Amino acid sequence: MPEQKPWDETTGSGAISGAGAGGAMDLAVDEGTTLEKTPGGPEGTGPAGKPRSLWSDAWRDLRRNPVFIVSGLIILFLVVISIWPSLIADQDPLNCDLAKAQEGSRPGHPFGFDGQGCDVYTRTVYGARTSVAVGVLSTLGVSLLGGVLGGLAGFFGGGWDAVLSRITDIFFGIPVVLGGLVFLSVVASSTVWPVIGFIVLLGWPQIARIARGSVITVKQNDYVQAARALGASNSRMMLRHIAPNAIAPVIVVATIALGTFISLEATLSYLGVGLKPPAVSWGIDISAASQYVRNAPHMLLWPAGALAVTVLAFIMLGDAVRDALDPKLR
Amino acid sequence: MLLEVRDLHVEFHTRDGVAKAVNGVNYSVAEGETLAVLGESGSGKSVTAQAIMGILDMPPGKIRGGEIFFRDRDLLKLKPEERRRIRGQEMAMIFQDALSSLNPVLSVGQQLGEMFVVHRGMSRGDAKVKAIELMDRVRIPAARQRVGDFPHQFSGGMRQRIMIAMAMALEPSLIIADEPTTALDVTVQAQVMDLLAELQRELNMGLILITHDLGVVADVADRIAVMYAGRIVETSPVHEIYKAPAHPYTKGLLRSIPRLDQKGQELYAVKGLPPNLLHIPPGCAFHPRCPMAQAVCRTDVPPLYTVDEERRSACHFWKETLDER
Numbered sequence: 001m002p003e004q005k006p007w008d009e010t011t012g013s014g015a016i017s018g019a020g021a022g023g024a025m026d027l028a029v030d031e032g033t034t035l036e037k038t039p040g041g042p043e044g045t046g047p048a049g050k051p052r053s054l055w056s057d058a059w060r061d062l063r064r065n066p067v068f069i070v071s072g073l074i075i076l077f078l079v080v081i082s083i084w085p086s087l088i089a090d091q092d093p094l095n096c097d098l099a100k101a102q103e104g105s106r107p108g109h110p111f112g113f114d115g116q117g118c119d120v121y122t123r124t125v126y127g128a129r130t131s132v133a134v135g136v137l138s139t140l141g142v143s144l145l146g147g148v149l150g151g152l153a154g155f156f157g158g159g160w161d162a163v164l165s166r167i168t169d170i171f172f173g174i175p176v177v178l179g180g181l182v183f184l185s186v187v188a189s190s191t192v193w194p195v196i197g198f199i200v201l202l203g204w205p206q207i208a209r210i211a212r213g214s215v216i217t218v219k220q221n222d223y224v225q226a227a228r229a230l231g232a233s234n235s236r237m238m239l240r241h242i243a244p245n246a247i248a249p250v251i252v253v254a255t256i257a258l259g260t261f262i263s264l265e266a267t268l269s270y271l272g273v274g275l276k277p278p279a280v281s282w283g284i285d286i287s288a289a290s291q292y293v294r295n296a297p298h299m300l301l302w303p304a305g306a307l308a309v310t311v312l313a314f315i316m317l318g319d320a321v322r323d324a325l326d327p328k329l330r
Numbered sequence: 331m332l333l334e335v336r337d338l339h340v341e342f343h344t345r346d347g348v349a350k351a352v353n354g355v356n357y358s359v360a361e362g363e364t365l366a367v368l369g370e371s372g373s374g375k376s377v378t379a380q381a382i383m384g385i386l387d388m389p390p391g392k393i394r395g396g397e398i399f400f401r402d403r404d405l406l407k408l409k410p411e412e413r414r415r416i417r418g419q420e421m422a423m424i425f426q427d428a429l430s431s432l433n434p435v436l437s438v439g440q441q442l443g444e445m446f447v448v449h450r451g452m453s454r455g456d457a458k459v460k461a462i463e464l465m466d467r468v469r470i471p472a473a474r475q476r477v478g479d480f481p482h483q484f485s486g487g488m489r490q491r492i493m494i495a496m497a498m499a500l501e502p503s504l505i506i507a508d509e510p511t512t513a514l515d516v517t518v519q520a521q522v523m524d525l526l527a528e529l530q531r532e533l534n535m536g537l538i539l540i541t542h543d544l545g546v547v548a549d550v551a552d553r554i555a556v557m558y559a560g561r562i563v564e565t566s567p568v569h570e571i572y573k574a575p576a577h578p579y580t581k582g583l584l585r586s587i588p589r590l591d592q593k594g595q596e597l598y599a600v601k602g603l604p605p606n607l608l609h610i611p612p613g614c615a616f617h618p619r620c621p622m623a624q625a626v627c628r629t630d631v632p633p634l635y636t637v638d639e640e641r642r643s644a645c646h647f648w649k650e651t652l653d654e655r
Contacts, residue, residue: 055435158389222430228385229425230496231418231449240444244435 058324068320074313082129089125093118093280102296111302115288124302127282130275131310134192134199135262141200142261143254146207151246153208154215155238161212168205176202177267184273192265195274199261210253214246221245248325256318259311266307282307331399332536333382333504334358338396340377340560342607343389349607351377353560354396356634359536361503364527366539366547366568368583369557370604375540378557379506382538383423384413400504419449421504422497424526427513428489432481438465438492439477445499464495468525487518491525498529504536511546523550544587548572553640556580559605559615562634566641576643576652578620614646622647 062068081088096118104112111120153164179202187194218224219242227241268274269283270290277284282303289299340352352374359365367375380386382398384405398405400421405413425431433441442464443457452460458477465473468491470484481489490510497505507526511519527550530537541547547554547568554571556564556579564577575581582600602619605611611618617627626646634642637652645651 222425222427223433225385226423226425226431226493226496227433229383229417229423230445231414231416232444233414233448236448240436241433245433 058321061324062320065320065323067316068324071313071316071320074309075317078128078132078310078313081125082132085125085129089122091119091122093123093126094278095119102292102299104296104298112296112298114285114299115292115296120285120299120302123280123285124282124306126280127285127303127306128310130192130279130281131262131265131307134195134265135258135310135314137192137196138199138203138261139254139258141196142203142207142257143250145200146204146209147211147247147250149204150208150211151215151238151243154212154246155219155234155242157216164208164212168208171202171205174202176264177271180264180268181271181273184268190276190279192275192279195265195268198268199264203257203261206257207250207254211246211250214249215242218242218246252318252322252325255321256315259314259318262314263307263311331358332361332363332401333538334397334399335378335382336397336399338378338381338398339394340374340381340386341392341394343392344608347608350610351391351560351607352381353610355557355560355562357555357562357565359504359538361536362531362534363553364530364537364539364551366541366551366554367557368541368544368547368554370542372604372607373557374560375557376508377560379423379508379538379540383417383421383506384410385417385423415449418445418502419500420502421506422500422502424490424493424497424505424507424510426509428486428493429481429513431493432489434481437478437480438484439479442477442492442496442499445496449500460499464499465492467498468492468495468529470495485518486514487522490514490518490522494522494526494529498533501533502535504538505530506538506540508540509542510539512541512543519546526550544583556583559610560607561615561644562642563616563644564642565634566637570641574652576637576641576648577645578622578647578651579616581651582619614644622650 096116097113098117100113100117101115102113103109103117106112109119109121111124114120114123149164153161180198183198183201184194224237224241227237232241265274266281266283266286269276269281270287272287274283275281285303286300286307289296289303293300335355335357338352338355339350342349342351351372355374355378357365357367367378369375377386377391380391381393382400382405386393393406396406400416405416408416432438436444439458439461442461443452443454446452446457446460447454462473462477465477470476470488470491476484481492484492490513494510510526511522514522523546526537529535539547539551551568554564554566554568555562556571556577558579564571564575564580566576571580572584575584579600582598585598586600588597600619605615605618611628613629614620614623614627614632617623620627622645624647630646632644632646634644635648637643637648643651
């Protein structure tokens, strides 16, 4: 190990490292640490030493946040059962027996049967797949489209920015449910794709605005100017200097939006324009069950409960991520 | 001549009108020479530098006229891509606040190495080796261990050394340092200035040192250009200007330095405020604040009078200013 030179500009902290036991100091040097942190500074709160970026800082915060742990476990569970629903449900959600319609709970069928005599438990489990697929894919699409368009508008400004801002204004004026009724009623497909397409079409302006504002803020930082003064090209400035610093608000808004996209899919399916049977979706089941809520409330409660928990989990996750990524809230 | 700025005019178009930030600046820098550009905030010294570097925000900025010759090429006539290749390789810039000039999400090694990746097409591994060399060169202790650290983990002086290392990385022939030590402690200021001067001598670079601190200038500069309201009002070799300023504004600046032998007396200040760039006074822009102003100063813009072979002064009464001690 190379010998440490005396520090000519350090204040105070040199003494701290010197006072430490030899072993501790060796460890610190191995990790490529800094001995210059002034105690009490904004970064002095963490374990001394390890180089930390915004992301590792955020991750450290998240791991200690009970809200993140709870929502993360729920989401992990949802993702696993939407990929492998047969892990916990061994029946076929489309194998229904009208003779058992609206029957209550019994062994092997804990949630009872719905109006068509299908097993509510199996359908609730399989419904997670639709919700997670719609939520995740719409969020990806919205973030990509909105992030790229908004980011470019923020970076270049001028005419493109003005055009994009007016377009987002127009999209903000479209009522989501009404737009869904009009747009999706002309589509015959019963897959998730038209729904995802519609959500992306209506959802991107929100992300575009966030990304635009974030890029404009970051663009004014001295280090972007410095990168330009040292010969960085536009694409390098955008990808390496602006994007990593501007992406945090986009991630936060996208995570929270994911929950609302899931409920939007359920809303559209409930109205009969989202997914259509034989697709399995909580929205379809809630719609079918709502007529029988007096006689057989279990048909409504289970899919509605699953939907509520899922949306809540994603919104909680978004909150936790926002707390971790926004240093001002610490 | 390495760099020659001729009759440069820069304006900013704002809601309230046109702000004339630079009004016919002329200066030149030779290889190995240090030119200190001195002036208050708003005197146009940074805007001139940004115009030379080609990093002026346009709009709202606009270069109204003039030429910037760098190694006999007029930079203002080059294509954006050609100018980009000059930045970093042939000329580089150091900014005032090194913390905000370094990207917080990239390690200093990545940022130093980026110079070699971008301009020399080096691999990331080779670039990291170069980054460590550079950090050693600007005397950052334990460079090998610290190459992966982030900017916030360095002290102010260390960060400014890293900025200097980045600017020096490709051994440019011209460096513009925009108040490089303003954000630092006095003791660290001296270390950073020494380092800058030493590297400049080694690489025989031209250095434009933008500052409002007359103390920094005396030790390192060869020549001084004093700016006021977007014009050069006096240029001179550094020692002469301290001995006998040839412009009342320079004189005012020199008198307003606190001095040990004047303890207990009231500190001199140049009266009045810097001019509003939207409404620059007619004639000599300094006349409302000038103790020597006469009728001619209100009407005639003074040209740069030749004081002697190396000195110029934009004052109608430069002779009187020189004589009056």
